[in-house]
Amino acid sequence: QKEVEQNSGPLSVPEGAIASLNCTYSDRGSQSFFWYRQYSGKSPELIMSIYSNGDKEDGRFTAQLNKASQYVSLLIRDSQPSDSATYLCAAGGGADGLTFGKGTHLIIQP
């Protein structure tokens, strides 16, 4: 059974601070890892993808992958109130779909 585990939160972070979101995955065969942002009542939106160990930066977002520890993280710098959402971690690698965590609810406090 492939699983992706995330802390459900809520995670409360002051505006302008760094938000740190984490997840672990069970399938060592996973090759692709993604972070999605989901606003209430909306569909998930892809914000970061990462395929190899290390860090990947895109604007205010940094994804980190450690395959040995089966651990993926997302850092959001200079957090804004518009970053308040549920963040879904996903792992996969083939055509048979991604396995999603249940998501972490992030609240950015103005």
Added chain:
Amino acid sequence: SQTIHQWPATLVQPVGSPLSLECTVEGTSNPNLYWYRQAAGRGLQLLFYSVGIGQISSEVPQNLSASRPQDRQFILSSKKLLLSDSGFYLCAWSVQGAGYTFGSGTRLTVV
């Protein structure tokens, strides 16, 4: 650019009624297509995926079925809805293992 269309946006159906949700993709050929369901308080659950016309793989046994009559069309169906079928249904596409793009979703309430 690639776009994905999903309809209807909301649906209220009585128990025992049939269901048909449609998803179409534009701007790409031979995409992998997926149906996910997100129930209240639960994560995204993969229901079906398809790697080509007429090729359907089911992840969860249930009273739902899927079909792919055309390369860029994916349909989710049920002959008789159950209360437990309520949820947010999402269609998604991907090409070569890249990030999956979701449609806007259908919120289904079975009453």
